[in-house]
Amino acid sequence: MRTPLRPLARILHARQEGLNPDSIEKENLKLRHEAMREKARGRAQFRLLILCASFVMAFGAIGARMGLMAATEPMEPRASAPGAEIIAQRADIADRNGRVLATNMTTHALYAHPKVMVDPKGTAQKLAEIFPELDPKALERRFTDGRSFVWIRKILSPEQMQKVHEIGDPGLLFGPREMRLYPNGTLAAHVLGGTSFGAEGVHSAEVIGTAGIEKALDARLRDPAQGGKPLTLSIDLTLQSTIEEVLGAGMGMLNAKGAAAILMDARTGEILALASLPTFDPNDRPNPLVDKNAEPGDSPLFNRAVQGVYELGSTFKIFAAAQAMELGLVTPETMVDANAPMQWGKHKIKEFEGKNYGPLLSVTDVIAKSSNVGTAHIALMIGPLRQQAFLKSLGFFEPTPVELVEAPGAKPLIPKKWPEIVTITTSYGHGMSASPLHLAAAYAAIANGGVAIKPTLLKREGQTTGVRVMSEKTAMEAVKMLRRVVTEGTASLGEVPGYEVAGKTGTADKPKKSGGYYKDKVVNTFASMFPASNPQYVLIVTLDEPQDDTLSETRRTAGWTAVPVAAEIIRRVAPLMGLRPKLEPVAVDAVTAASN
Amino acid sequence: MRPVLYVLSFLALIALGFWAYRENYATQGALKEVESLQRQIVGLREALTVQKAEWAYLNRPDRLRELATANFDRLGLLPMEPSQFGTAAQVAYPRATLPDISFTQDVQGTLSTDAEGL
Numbered sequence: 001m002r003t004p005l006r007p008l009a010r011i012l013h014a015r016q017e018g019l020n021p022d023s024i025e026k027e028n029l030k031l032r033h034e035a036m037r038e039k040a041r042g043r044a045q046f047r048l049l050i051l052c053a054s055f056v057m058a059f060g061a062i063g064a065r066m067g068l069m070a071a072t073e074p075m076e077p078r079a080s081a082p083g084a085e086i087i088a089q090r091a092d093i094a095d096r097n098g099r100v101l102a103t104n105m106t107t108h109a110l111y112a113h114p115k116v117m118v119d120p121k122g123t124a125q126k127l128a129e130i131f132p133e134l135d136p137k138a139l140e141r142r143f144t145d146g147r148s149f150v151w152i153r154k155i156l157s158p159e160q161m162q163k164v165h166e167i168g169d170p171g172l173l174f175g176p177r178e179m180r181l182y183p184n185g186t187l188a189a190h191v192l193g194g195t196s197f198g199a200e201g202v203h204s205a206e207v208i209g210t211a212g213i214e215k216a217l218d219a220r221l222r223d224p225a226q227g228g229k230p231l232t233l234s235i236d237l238t239l240q241s242t243i244e245e246v247l248g249a250g251m252g253m254l255n256a257k258g259a260a261a262i263l264m265d266a267r268t269g270e271i272l273a274l275a276s277l278p279t280f281d282p283n284d285r286p287n288p289l290v291d292k293n294a295e296p297g298d299s300p301l302f303n304r305a306v307q308g309v310y311e312l313g314s315t316f317k318i319f320a321a322a323q324a325m326e327l328g329l330v331t332p333e334t335m336v337d338a339n340a341p342m343q344w345g346k347h348k349i350k351e352f353e354g355k356n357y358g359p360l361l362s363v364t365d366v367i368a369k370s371s372n373v374g375t376a377h378i379a380l381m382i383g384p385l386r387q388q389a390f391l392k393s394l395g396f397f398e399p400t401p402v403e404l405v406e407a408p409g410a411k412p413l414i415p416k417k418w419p420e421i422v423t424i425t426t427s428y429g430h431g432m433s434a435s436p437l438h439l440a441a442a443y444a445a446i447a448n449g450g451v452a453i454k455p456t457l458l459k460r461e462g463q464t465t466g467v468r469v470m471s472e473k474t475a476m477e478a479v480k481m482l483r484r485v486v487t488e489g490t491a492s493l494g495e496v497p498g499y500e501v502a503g504k505t506g507t508a509d510k511p512k513k514s515g516g517y518y519k520d521k522v523v524n525t526f527a528s529m530f531p532a533s534n535p536q537y538v539l540i541v542t543l544d545e546p547q548d549d550t551l552s553e554t555r556r557t558a559g560w561t562a563v564p565v566a567a568e569i570i571r572r573v574a575p576l577m578g579l580r581p582k583l584e585p586v587a588v589d590a591v592t593a594a595s596n
Numbered sequence: 597m598r599p600v601l602y603v604l605s606f607l608a609l610i611a612l613g614f615w616a617y618r619e620n621y622a623t624q625g626a627l628k629e630v631e632s633l634q635r636q637i638v639g640l641r642e643a644l645t646v647q648k649a650e651w652a653y654l655n656r657p658d659r660l661r662e663l664a665t666a667n668f669d670r671l672g673l674l675p676m677e678p679s680q681f682g683t684a685a686q687v688a689y690p691r692a693t694l695p696d697i698s699f700t701q702d703v704q705g706t707l708s709t710d711a712e713g714l
Contacts, residue, residue: 103648183653184653184658242657581681
């Protein structure tokens with residue numbers, strides 16, 4: 001109830017007393033203000049309390065949630081929709097038609113907790129029975145020397161796992177493992193390379209590439225963002241298998257130490273097949289050779305097609321001829337000096353078996369007959385600088401850019417200085433070494449009409465663009481010359497009816513480690529393209545130390561070794577690629593009626 | 597009026613409580629089902645990769661070649677050869693089907709189309 005400021009009773013009383021009644025009003029006003037202030041303070045305090053409480057609650061809730069999240073085991077959200085999840089698996093590798101070349105399989109690793117083992121001795125014995133490579137004594141020692149964790153096997157087969165289960169010791173435990181599997185065995189082993197385990201844990205282990213494309217594209221294969229999309233190679237499984245089969249048979253027949261073949265699409269640079277023999281099984285990759293005296297080529301891991309840097313011999317002659325035509329120095333009909341032997345300073349340039357094709361030979365015949373002297377004269381017309389520039393534009397001075405981890409290491413061996421004698425020897429493929437893959441890329445440039453391509457192992461979509469290194473006309477003339485080599489030159493065994501094979505043979509003596517060349521060890525190469533009227537594919541076949549003993553004499557020239565092997569490959573492979581032979585089928589007399 | 601409102605809101609509260617209880621259990625059930633389905637999916641995916649690997653293993657060219665050689669008598673499969681390409685002219689025409697001959701008498705003469713109505 002509101003107290004009046006001037007209560008009548010007190011005013012009257014004050015007047016009687018002779019006091020100032022205003023003081024009463026003042027006093028009452030003061031009291032009233034005090035009461036009002038008190039009330040306002042109370043309300044403000046209450047509001048502050050509420051605010052305080054709400055802050056405490058809010059921060060308390062956040063703190064409690066944080067504590068809860070920090071203290072609990074992490075787990076995946078249960079209600080998330082499956083579909084676009086991250087796949088932690090290593091991506092598959094497939095061939096150009098989607099057939100699997102490498103995939104993953106779930107298996108198990110075996111480890112032990114010796115501290116919880118019931119019978120360490122018996123367990124060690126039984127394990128050694130299952131896995132003969134384990135030593136029971138060593139295993140027992142490791143089980144009993146006080147350690148609490150022992151790895152036993154990296155990979156188990158289901159049968160082995162069942163047997164370990166049957167031992168029934170609680171100290172033996174299994175960890176899940178992703179295993180890389182190459183279902184085709186040795187097929188395309190040098191392309192695929194291999195894998196091994198990286199960091200290993202009980203619950204998982206990372207699979208890392210150790211060689212080949214598995215290592216070169218390791219990051220792409222392991223990238224979870226790719227969602228397990230398979231890596232599509234340019235390799236065609238059927239062609240690869242056929243080539244490996246034919247090449248293997250040829251290598252056996254010719255007693256060669258090794259062999260390599262590359263089949264390439266001349267327009268795109270896609271490698272359709274890349275074989276190197278002897279080969280290995282990437283599922284069980286052999287160890288590299290440790291013997292210091294061993295040549296790298298002795299190991300099956302050695303990829304002859306990419307790492308094998310050889311002097312490629314006469315296959316180089318076409319580059320000199322093509323460049324000379326491109327520069328307008330010669331035409332295919334120009335007669336050049338081919339009088340053997342040719343004396344250059346203190347060097348004597350001879351022909352094969354001391355023959356003499358001279359005194360004059362047309363450029364076409366220089367290639368067809370594989371005349372060293374003729375090529376040397378053509379190369380001298382070109383000169384060292386222009387020759388180097390041309391070979392460089394064909395990719396002979398750099399390692400091949402193919403997606404294999406071995407490729408950057410295989411640098412071509414280029415002479416440091418380039419005097420005229422080097423110009424001469426290089427023109428017929430001596431003194432400078434390159435890999436068969438380099439040769440394939442360079443021949444592809446001739447085959448596709450003069451555009452340098454980059455060899456690749458990945459499937460390419462659409463047309464690729466490259467740098468033009470020679471005119472279309474020059475390339476066509478060069479192909480015609482190469483066709484002549486097969487129809488009437490050194491590669492007559494390379495003729496495959498209907499497929500117009502064009503190519504050039506090359507026989508190079510193997511260099512000795514101590515210097516000089518072996519007399520009876522050669523590297524034979526046949527670089528070819530087909531069909532000559534519109535070259536689409538390039539095939540390189542290289543044989544390491546072959547010899548043909550079928551006739552009375554021993555032959556080591558490419559025309560007798562690499563060429564027939566290449567011809568057989570083309571005969572088998574071209575129909576598989578849907579290439580129709582360009583010959584009229586046997587004429588049918590008349591319409592034949594037959595019952596169906 | 598007011599007591600009725602109280603009773604009604606109390607009943608509504610009980611109904612809501614019951615609904616929330618049921619929803620809670622339904623959600624938990626659904627989550628459990630999702631979990632088991634996801635486990636199943638993982639299992640099936642694993643099986644799929646194994647089967648794909650097995651398919652690739654069984655279809656490896658070496659094995660197919662061996663099988664083709666082993667069953668040559670029955671299948672007669674040979675590697676593809678250039679000679680296997682043919683032209684349309686080489687395809688034999690099927691024999692024309694002739695109607696059965698029901699009359700064995702030979703008839704000679706000319707047919708008058710008007711008279712026979714042909």
